[in-house]
Amino acid sequence: MIRGRAVTLRPVEERDHPLIHQWQNQPEVWWWMDYERPFSLQDIAESEERSRAEGHPFIIEAEGRPVGKIGLNQFRRRDRICSLYIYIGEPGAWGKGYGKDAIMTMLSYAFDRLDLHMVELWSLAPNERALRAYRACGFAVDATLRERSFKDGGFVDRVIMSVTREEFDRTRLQRNDSQV
Ligand SMILES: CC(C)(COP(=O)(O)OP(=O)(O)OC[C@H]1O[C@@H](n2cnc3c(N)ncnc32)[C@H](O)[C@@H]1OP(=O)(O)O)[C@@H](O)C(=O)NCCC(=O)NCCS
Numbered sequence: 804m805i806r807g808r809a810v811t812l813r814p815v816e817e818r819d820h821p822l823i824h825q826w827q828n829q830p831e832v833w834w835w836m837d838y839e840r841p842f843s844l845q846d847i848a849e850s851e852e853r854s855r856a857e858g859h860p861f862i863i864e865a866e867g868r869p870v871g872k873i874g875l876n877q878f879r880r881r882d883r884i885c886s887l888y889i890y891i892g893e894p895g896a897w898g899k900g901y902g903k904d905a906i907m908t909m910l911s912y913a914f915d916r917l918d919l920h921m922v923e924l925w926s927l928a929p930n931e932r933a934l935r936a937y938r939a940c941g942f943a944v945d946a947t948l949r950e951r952s953f954k955d956g957g958f959v960d961r962v963i964m965s966v967t968r969e970e971f972d973r974t975r976l977q978r979n980d981s982q983v
Contacts, residue, residue, distance in 0.1 A: 805861070807908035810901050812861035812873060815854070819862055820847050822869055826892030835930055836890055837952050837961075859912070863891070863905045870896050873905045875913055875922070883920035885913065897932065906940045907978070914968045921967050927952060928960035941966040941974030 805812040815823070824847045826832055833841070842850075854860040858876030862869045871891035878885040889905060891897055913919045926933045928947060942964040950958035966974075 805908055805912055807904040809865055810870075810904045810908065811864045812905065812908055812912075813864060815851055815860050815862050815872070817848075819869065820844060820851065822892070823847050823851065823872060826871065826890065829892060829894070831894050832890050832892060834954070835927060835933065836888075837927055837954070858885070859917075861909070863889075863901060865896070865899075865901045870901055871905070873909050875909065875917075883918065885917075885919060885922060887913070887922050887924045902933075902936045903939050906936060907975070910940060910966065910971050911975070914971055919968065921965055922971075923963065923965040925961050925963050927954075928962050934962070934964075937964050939974075941970045943970070 804814075821844065824842055824844050827836070827838065827842050827847065851860065854874060854876065858874055858878065860872065860874035860876075863871040863873055870893065871889065873887070873889040875885045875887055887906070887909060889902060889909075891901055891905075910922060913922050923945075924937065924942070925948075926937070934944075943966070945963045945965050948961045948963065951961040952959045
């Protein structure tokens with residue numbers, strides 16, 4: 804269990820699968836996560852097993868209940884880099900700071916405990932809420948990949964973002980100073 808300011812990250816358990824199933828099929832979460840097709844409960848069981856084998860998946864808890872999922876995957880050991888993914892499962896819980904807190908907490912784990920050099924991620928370019936949350940945690944845009952996702956009859960750009968350990972340390976200091 805890893806404690807942030809307002810959120811706690813804890814390991815995913817089998818009893819979370821129905822909730823993860825509900826979250827990942829929630830239309831807005833599904834759209835922004837850029838999933839390709841709806842999930843069955845069996846899909847969730849299989850993808851959670853893969854996530855555990857290949858990375859570090861966590862349930863985000865806030866106000867004493869599960870609100871979303873965050874994790875690290877795609878580790879490249881030589882380069883000390885991995886990818887980060889996150890969603891808050893209910894749109895009603897968006898914009899309350901849980902995302903930023905979970906990302907900062909996950910990055911502390913990545914840099915302090917796993918001794919990584921860099922964490923990267925990708926997002927749909929129009930996902931302004933996500934991009935603001937990532938920027939607030941120290942991520943910067945590396946590149947825009949043009950027309951990488953076909954959504955609702957048109958192509959949408961993706962962005963690749965990354966944060967180094969030094970950039971994260973600076974962001975953490977600033978956030979501690981301003982207590983935001
Ligand atoms: C992206 C996501 C994880 C962010 O978590 P969150 O708890 O909603 O985000 P936070 O409240 O911590 O921070 C949101 C930031 O966006 C801003 N914001 C809030 N509503 C916004 C809106 N409608 N448009 C643009 N920015 C918005 C906030 O002010 C904050 O930015 P700031 O730090 O500069 O003030 C969450 O919204 C989510 O799960 N969305 C759906 C799935 C998704 O997009 N996952 C990421 C895929 S890359």
